[in-house]
Amino acid sequence: MSTSIRKVVLVTYPDDFTQEEAKGLVNSADRKILRVFTQKYLNRSKYGMGAGKAEEISEFVKESGAEQVIVDEHLTSRQMYNLEKLVGVQAIDRERLILDIFRSRATTTEAKLQIELAEIKYEIPRVREGAKLTTGSERPGKGGSGEYVVDVKFRELKRRMSFIYEKLDDARKKRELYHHQREKDHLPVVSLVGYTSSGKTTLFNLLTEEHKITSSHLFTTLSTATRAFPLGGITTSASATATNNVLLTDTVGFISRLPTYMIDAFKSTLEESLTANVVLLLIDASEDMQSIRIKYMTCMQILEELKVDKSKILLIFTKYDKVGSEDAISQIADSLGVHERIAISAKTGYGMHKMKSSIGQRLNEMRTPQPQPPSSSTTTTGRSATTSHGQDK
Template structure:
């Protein structure tokens, strides 16, 4: 089920709706993100279909006329996949497959497919497989044949049990097995976290594709996989980092995303535990993305859901080298290119005045890294002092001009 697929980019179309809770501008943002997700999964987008509705149609998500329009288009243009921006109910999925007769995916299914491709370790694969089965269970239809080899032996099948009921039982058994397996691994990982002693733990959090892994590599001089695609890394990576004479542990976690499937939140419990048990959160933001404010809100919402929102936090606004958008009027800080924005100008924006300490950097070019390292050092030191109040030999590190110069050379 979780075998890596060799993608030869398949043609797909996207479908979304404007509703009373989602205006046209918001839908455009979601559709852009959905297209990026589709590209990451191995699809090329041929066209987008949108419709204005008070709320999604309970039978086919879009209206019957729009469904017919999509059906005719995919047939004429040999489209093999239709991707919907929201999660489809089991009945909507069944009706659409029957009506249009091509592969139907929703946003949740697409994200699960990407996770399945990206999972590298046994633990990550187990987490993704559990999420996939939890998603599939209520969506079994007569099109489904067998998920696995049917359990053999006389007496294993109940009287009158149908094939689909057998498949449901196989899935439920598999889910139970995977949950038990994850419980064992969770205990092992909890033991590992406890064995890390009293060293300060910092966790990189943020929206997917904001540069967390690139920043991890730059700070820790490690080789965590980084790529300009969504969910480039799924497995939690922990590295020991030393800034000045101050050691601490830095964790790179899976990126968050809007409309994150609930199945993944549950399956990736241990990954989120790394965030929950961290002493300091380093929230990385892609300042070059036009929806970065929504990304901040989405991350904060998930942090609140896992009860990690009150932890000490640093805001790192990344990709200042890639920042650009059109100037709106003379009084706004809206330059036409990144060359017109100095660090001093960034520091006068609202981002620098948030309740959390903030810094503006480029993880790719290492611009403003000395200031970023100093901020991380100061925040880790506050936590360190609370645990080791007599360990004051580190206090003057960043007041030393020679050390600061060496930081700039690095």
């Protein structure tokens, strides 16, 4: 097996967090890093990086026998073409690397369709530019019907994209039917979200007694899984069943600098977070503060893009067994400006009862009847007062 692992050169930014994440992505793609080169800027016009660094990488590739250069940033077709011409081996960017990992991890039909959609969105802007680069002109020859080959390719991609959208829309409609049925059965939904490798699947397995694969590699989970788990003796409603079951959903992990088109491609999966009654945002508390802060901000930004109601979000600090101190958790929470939070360990069971109690409390609050709105004159006054208060801030 080891002989099939591709040897690569990684080019990334100099800060520790970005380097570690880039290495994690490369390892998850089953590639062996021969050397890491760093650059403060990876948006230079010709190669992405500076010409001097590109020449240095070219020399190393020739000496080491590296088979691929991976640049931890978005590259245009022109930049990749120039870099490949210089180094003599294939060059790929961060987005292509993530798509390769996604493709290797996908198991369900829906996940495969979502990844294909993301790949098409990645490919479309590059079709015409790539044809121009390889032929030296904008019109690279004709197909069988007198059409230009690039136009045929472009139309094929568009047609395939429409087909995938139809299939994903069918999947979304089925999910909506399941959602309506859950509402009729009074089964609340709790969604697990968080950065990739934050411990979502480990917690999912513990609560549901499932055996989903867990790994230190990034993006182990790509397909959504939903199972029932009991909250125990915690009451969530007057009509609750004896077992007090709640549905728990495990979703794909988030990552920093994920392009919008990838989020869009996975929206049908991530929409489980939109319909959930409670969203558990998992943060690995055992990491350094810089990593925690970046991952927390990334997750909140993606949840905001998905228009998830912030009142549904409950912050869960995982891997407490590696931290071992509530004071340390409090310091992390204070640094993030977070007031309500729970520390847990899926390994030791620490904090599980408190987490379940908080879920039950959130569900009860959602079922509590809201007070009737005041009369129209009072409403106007109240709105004015609120606006004035906002301005004072």
